[in-house]
Amino acid sequence: MKERLKTFLLISLVGISLLLTKRLWMELPNETFKLFAKGDKVYSTSYLLSDMIMPNKYLLNFNEKYLTLFYDDSKYKLWTNSRKTLGTILGSKDIKTIDLSDEEFLQYKKKPSLVFYFPEKVNTFILAKALDVKDPSSIVDTIQNVKDIYIYLGKGDSFFVFTDGDKHLAILDSTIDISHLKEQFLEIEKEKGYNYYYSARDTYGIDKDIYIPYEMKNSLSTVYVENEIRNLDEENKRKIAERYFNKSIDYIREIVEGNESTIYEYNHRVLKLNINGTVEYYHPLEEIIKKRNLYESLSTSAEFISQNAGITKGMYLAKVEEIQSDESLGYNLTFRYRVRGLPVILGNEEVVDFIQIEVFNNHIRSYKHFIRKDINRTMEDLTEDKKLLTSLDIIDINYDFLVGEYLREREIKDSKESITIDQVLTFLDDITLSYFDPCLKDMEDKLIPVWVIKTESSLYAFNVYDGNLEYRRDR
Amino acid sequence: MLKRILAGVFIGASILAISSFSYATDTNEKGIIDKTKVEQAIMEQTKTEETKAESKIESTVEEEIDISKYRIIRPEKSAYTIEEKVDFVNGIAPVDTTVTIEIYGTTDLTRKNFNLLKLPSEDDYIEVYTDDILVGNSGTFSKQLELVTGINKIIINFNRDEVPSIEIIIFVNPSNSTTSREVKRPEKLLEMIIQN
Numbered sequence A: 001m002k003e004r005l006k007t008f009l010l011i012s013l014v015g016i017s018l019l020l021t022k023r024l025w026m027e028l029p030n031e032t033f034k035l036f037a038k039g040d041k042v043y044s045t046s047y048l049l050s051d052m053i054m055p056n057k058y059l060l061n062f063n064e065k066y067l068t069l070f071y072d073d074s075k076y077k078l079w080t081n082s083r084k085t086l087g088t089i090l091g092s093k094d095i096k097t098i099d100l101s102d103e104e105f106l107q108y109k110k111k112p113s114l115v116f117y118f119p120e121k122v123n124t125f126i127l128a129k130a131l132d133v134k135d136p137s138s139i140v141d142t143i144q145n146v147k148d149i150y151i152y153l154g155k156g157d158s159f160f161v162f163t164d165g166d167k168h169l170a171i172l173d174s175t176i177d178i179s180h181l182k183e184q185f186l187e188i189e190k191e192k193g194y195n196y197y198y199s200a201r202d203t204y205g206i207d208k209d210i211y212i213p214y215e216m217k218n219s220l221s222t223v224y225v226e227n228e229i230r231n232l233d234e235e236n237k238r239k240i241a242e243r244y245f246n247k248s249i250d251y252i253r254e255i256v257e258g259n260e261s262t263i264y265e266y267n268h269r270v271l272k273l274n275i276n277g278t279v280e281y282y283h284p285l286e287e288i289i290k291k292r293n294l295y296e297s298l299s300t301s302a303e304f305i306s307q308n309a310g311i312t313k314g315m316y317l318a319k320v321e322e323i324q325s326d327e328s329l330g331y332n333l334t335f336r337y338r339v340r341g342l343p344v345i346l347g348n349e350e351v352v353d354f355i356q357i358e359v360f361n362n363h364i365r366s367y368k369h370f371i372r373k374d375i376n377r378t379m380e381d382l383t384e385d386k387k388l389l390t391s392l393d394i395i396d397i398n399y400d401f402l403v404g405e406y407l408r409e410r411e412i413k414d415s416k417e418s419i420t421i422d423q424v425l426t427f428l429d430d431i432t433l434s435y436f437d438p439c440l441k442d443m444e445d446k447l448i449p450v451w452v453i454k455t456e457s458s459l460y461a462f463n464v465y466d467g468n469l470e471y472r473r474d475r
Numbered sequence B: 001m002l003k004r005i006l007a008g009v010f011i012g013a014s015i016l017a018i019s020s021f022s023y024a025t026d027t028n029e030k031g032i033i034d035k036t037k038v039e040q041a042i043m044e045q046t047k048t049e050e051t052k053a054e055s056k057i058e059s060t061v062e063e064e065i066d067i068s069k070y071r072i073i074r075p076e077k078s079a080y081t082i083e084e085k086v087d088f089v090n091g092i093a094p095v096d097t098t099v100t101i102e103i104y105g106t107t108d109l110t111r112k113n114f115n116l117l118k119l120p121s122e123d124d125y126i127e128v129y130t131d132d133i134l135v136g137n138s139g140t141f142s143k144q145l146e147l148v149t150g151i152n153k154i155i156i157n158f159n160r161d162e163v164p165s166i167e168i169i170i171f172v173n174p175s176n177s178t179t180s181r182e183v184k185r186p187e188k189l190l191e192m193i194i195q196n
Helices: A002-038 A045-052 A080-092 A102-109 A125-130 A179-191 A202-206 A234-245 A292-310 A390-395 A399-410 A419-425 B002-064 B187-195
Strands: A057-061 A067-072 A096-100 A111-123 A145-152 A160-163 A168-172 A197-199 A210-213 A224-227 A254-255 A262-266 A268-272 A278-284 A315-325 A328-339 A342-346 A355-360 A363-370 A372-374 A428-437 A448-453 A458-463 A469-475 B073-074 B079-082 B086-091 B100-104 B125-135 B140-146 B150-157 B166-172
Touching: A002 A448, A045 A125, A045 A292, A045 A315, A057 A145, A057 A179, A067 A197, A067 A210, A080 A111, A080 A179, A080 A197, A080 B073, A096 A102, A102 A111, A102 A168, A111 A234, A111 A315, A111 A390, A125 A145, A125 A292, A160 A363, A197 A202, A202 B073, A210 A390, A210 B073, A224 A342, A234 A268, A234 A292, A292 A315, A292 A355, A292 A363, A342 A399, A342 A448, A363 A419, A372 B079, A372 B150, A390 A448, A399 A458, A419 A428, A448 A469, B086 B150
Parallel strands: A342 A428, B079 B166
Antiparallel strands: A057 A067, A057 A111, A096 A168, A111 A145, A145 A160, A160 A168, A197 A210, A224 A372, A254 A262, A262 A268, A268 A278, A278 A363, A315 A328, A328 A342, A328 A355, A355 A363, A428 A448, A448 A458, A458 A469, B073 B086, B086 B140, B100 B125, B100 B150, B150 B166
């Protein structure tokens, strides 16, 4: 009887141990899976940053006469194909650098080349990190910010020019092979499916790099967006709150305001889902940050966005501003976004930019996100059957207005008649094809394709089909 | 009595003579001067007006014939060779000018093998297309030209009698392996060929 009892106890122990072991093994992979399920965190910081730091325009100069400009790189992926080479350059210790004068650089610009134009100056160290360079070379100290990157693709050895607008640093590395880029460049030239552009500098002798198309062959997609927040039900809103606080909704305080905006609060952190489509998050500083670090701040922001908003396709870093809150030093980062490769200008007076973050190294103090989702209407994804005006057509149609703005901004009292086209073109800083989001409807709001003209202090959006001024704001 | 009559007549005559003289002098001289002055003034005014009118007319004529305001910026050469079938024209002209661009091509079906040194005759040219461009407020115009293989003649007409039309010869030679190169030749010879 005693033996039987012992056997029974032994069997029970084995059974219990098996059960516990099973639980142990079943739970561990689950936990691991959960980490992946949260998902966006698994992307490395460099991956997130490289998506956020992308050029706005791509100039392909086949020779002095034939040149084109792309706004959307999805077809040729020139940036993606150049990233590895640029990363090697920024990490190489065997490079030779030469400072080019303005005249020398202008001469090289007429040669076969590819130029990447960034929307704003990018810190070279951050660019190196975004390109996954572990130990950046001395280039990051020699030229601290980059506005454009030039790659010479003519006969002989290729070289790179990093420029911030004033300083042009030519970088030579004979060990780097960019034959693949040259081949792709020649293929694009042979395809001929592009719009031909001309340089206003070469044609009218103005001191600005403005490129004007002769004709606009391609059409633009009709894009509809919707306000994501207004169209969310209570359950989905709560899910957003759980994601931001990383806590179950049971621990989060919920307040529904009269205007249907919802506020969530947890442990001094506040999240507000506004009815106008904005998400606002606030987390007061818990300690004084005496030294700001841009790379750490950018990494923190990238992780925060990826965890909470998901990876927003087409998002790019548009502006970096230094800020101070009491004694703490940080950054105000502005992100904007592209739809179908074109930048989007928001026509909402309350929200100028897509994402604004106040970040103090590893701490996000405030975050504001205006979510307008491309609803990808495939059935309605028709291109407008109307001819696109060129940027010169836009200038022609709005010439008197632009002259008036020129006189106003420059505080000149001359008559309008005395102003020449050269003066007007010199007044313009940039002309870019974009989409304008009027932000009028919560659902199925149609984006308006526009030519965006930027001057020193203003931004104007003109309709690409009729030239009408759709929007104007200070820069 | 006679003495009194004579004295009276003399005095009367003198009074009359003196008064008439003074009257005549005053009236006539002043009148003549005034008349002359007025006439001169009128003539001067007329002259000034005429001069003004003339200068106005002259300036209008000058404006009309200021050919420097009608210019082709690109291409800079009047004859050249390219490999591609696309080329461009950029220019300036006063607002509201209609610029007509005529493009003529030739085919080498006749195996005449035209090139810049052996240009086709007028009869060999076939009109490819004609385009009118209305110059906008910026006072500039640009045009992408779709060309044909071989010799292309481009005639740019500003539709103003005073402004001569511009003729450009573009030889599209896709077989040309080197990058677009211009054939250097004496300007005089070139002008002769174009005139012919």
